[in-house]
Amino acid sequence: MSALLDSLSATFHGDAARRAALDEALRDGLPGPRTEAWKYTSLRQLERRSFAAVDALPSLDPMLLADIPAPRAVFVNGRYSVALSLTTDLPDGVSLQLLSEALAEGGDAARFLQRRFERTDEVFARLNAALATEGLLLRAEADVRSEQPLHLVFIGTEDGADRAWHLRNLIELRAGASLTVVEHHFAATPHAHFINALSHVHLAKGATLSHARVQAEGERATSLLRTDAVLAREADYRRVDLELGSTLSRHELNVRLEGDNARVTANGVLLAGGRRHVDTRLGIDHIGRDTTCELTWRGLGAGRGRAVFHGGILIREGADGTDAALSNKNLLLSDNAEIDTQPVLEIHADEVKAAHGATVGQLDANALFYLRSRGLTQAEARQLLTIAFCREPLGVVAHAGVREALLARVDAALVALEAP
Numbered sequence: 001m002s003a004l005l006d007s008l009s010a011t012f013h014g015d016a017a018r019r020a021a022l023d024e025a026l027r028d029g030l031p032g033p034r035t036e037a038w039k040y041t042s043l044r045q046l047e048r049r050s051f052a053a054v055d056a057l058p059s060l061d062p063m064l065l066a067d068i069p070a071p072r073a074v075f076v077n078g079r080y081s082v083a084l085s086l087t088t089d090l091p092d093g094v095s096l097q098l099l100s101e102a103l104a105e106g107g108d109a110a111r112f113l114q115r116r117f118e119r120t121d122e123v124f125a126r127l128n129a130a131l132a133t134e135g136l137l138l139r140a141e142a143d144v145r146s147e148q149p150l151h152l153v154f155i156g157t158e159d160g161a162d163r164a165w166h167l168r169n170l171i172e173l174r175a176g177a178s179l180t181v182v183e184h185h186f187a188a189t190p191h192a193h194f195i196n197a198l199s200h201v202h203l204a205k206g207a208t209l210s211h212a213r214v215q216a217e218g219e220r221a222t223s224l225l226r227t228d229a230v231l232a233r234e235a236d237y238r239r240v241d242l243e244l245g246s247t248l249s250r251h252e253l254n255v256r257l258e259g260d261n262a263r264v265t266a267n268g269v270l271l272a273g274g275r276r277h278v279d280t281r282l283g284i285d286h287i288g289r290d291t292t293c294e295l296t297w298r299g300l301g302a303g304r305g306r307a308v309f310h311g312g313i314l315i316r317e318g319a320d321g322t323d324a325a326l327s328n329k330n331l332l333l334s335d336n337a338e339i340d341t342q343p344v345l346e347i348h349a350d351e352v353k354a355a356h357g358a359t360v361g362q363l364d365a366n367a368l369f370y371l372r373s374r375g376l377t378q379a380e381a382r383q384l385l386t387i388a389f390c391r392e393p394l395g396v397v398a399h400a401g402v403r404e405a406l407l408a409r410v411d412a413a414l415v416a417l418e419a420p
Contacts, residue, residue, distance in 0.1 A: 140174060233288065
């Protein structure tokens with residue numbers, strides 16, 4: 001068994017069901033290069049590392065959160081911080097509960113933890129099922145409609161050892177509800193921690209969720225995140241993902257469009273600079289009739305960075321009227337960067353409209369020449385073109401304040417991407 005699995009299993013404290021999930025993960029081990037879902041992402045360096053459990057809540061300067069308004073829920077190294085959170089101004093009908101509180105209460109509040117993960121390549125989901133004891137349950141009652149963004153903040157910081165934590169979250173909107181949620185994942189100080197988080201999104205009939213996630217962890221961190229969403233009839237899920245940090249990051253987004261007329265718009269930006277490895281895997285499952293997915297992704301590789309993108313769309317038998325579109329465009333900004341993209345479209349229904357495409361190229365020499373002729377330096381011209389290239393996916397964000405904040409984050413990350 002690897003040092004990684006040895007160290008993580010040593011932190012186990014749970015019941016028989018959780019023990020079974022851990023045993024399955026230990027039995028199958030980490031996926032290797034012959035595992036299709038991990039073909040382009042090597043875990044050889046990670047499997048040799050050991051991590052300790054978080055044993056205390058580190059203290060942080062509240063000024064680190066000065067630009068993240070209330071309401072907000074803040075976790076530091078996987079522990080909930082009452083001092084940094086501001087949750088007194090939640091809209092009526094919206095509730096937040098810690099997973100640890102739900103587990104202590106018993107009952108059905110944490111029933112989503114009972115989900116089993118059958119595939120051998122889902123080792124980190126199995127580890128999460130076995131080891132997660134904290135997280136956040138966000139619920140909106142029927143017909144609650146709020147335009148005020150709710151911020152979920154996850155901060156990593158150095159505290160004397162390389163730590164590992166496992167978070168399990170739930171976002172549940174009942175019929176007709178509408179919310180905007182912004183996830184922030186970032187480092188307060190440089191660290192080399194291991195983050196394993198799994199989030200469930202459940203949208204009932206006619207619910208609308210606008211969901212933005214910014215992953216800007218420290219350059220030595222390992223961030224393995226997964227989101228599983230289920231949409232009922234006429235539900236609308238709009239999200240944007242920004243992958244801006246971590247030495248190794250992977251995000252899996254799985255969306256089941258179970259109800260008729262359900263819709264998902266999932267866009268994102270992947271920035272792989274330095275020696276960063278960025279892996280994104282989409283799995284959109286069309287089950288109901290007249291469902292829609294629109295996926296617009298942009299990737300950039302610089303330095304010795306590597307970006308991996310898998311865009312999978314499955315249209316099941318009976319999912320007539322489906323309208324599915326995937327666009328993944330990528331730019332290589334250096335000779336040593338690498339981008340691997342794999343659009344996959346599988347259709348088992350009639351009367352559908354589906355299209356997917358992927359490109360990998362370099363900045364247009366004519367556009368660079370034109371901008372240089374107008375007085376811009378080479379660096380300024382490259383930055384202007386890359387910023388314009390990455391802005392399109394953010395158009396899905398309806399809230400003006402959130403959109404401007406995300407654009408500023410992307411612009412700053414792009415300036416730093418090619419900084420000497």
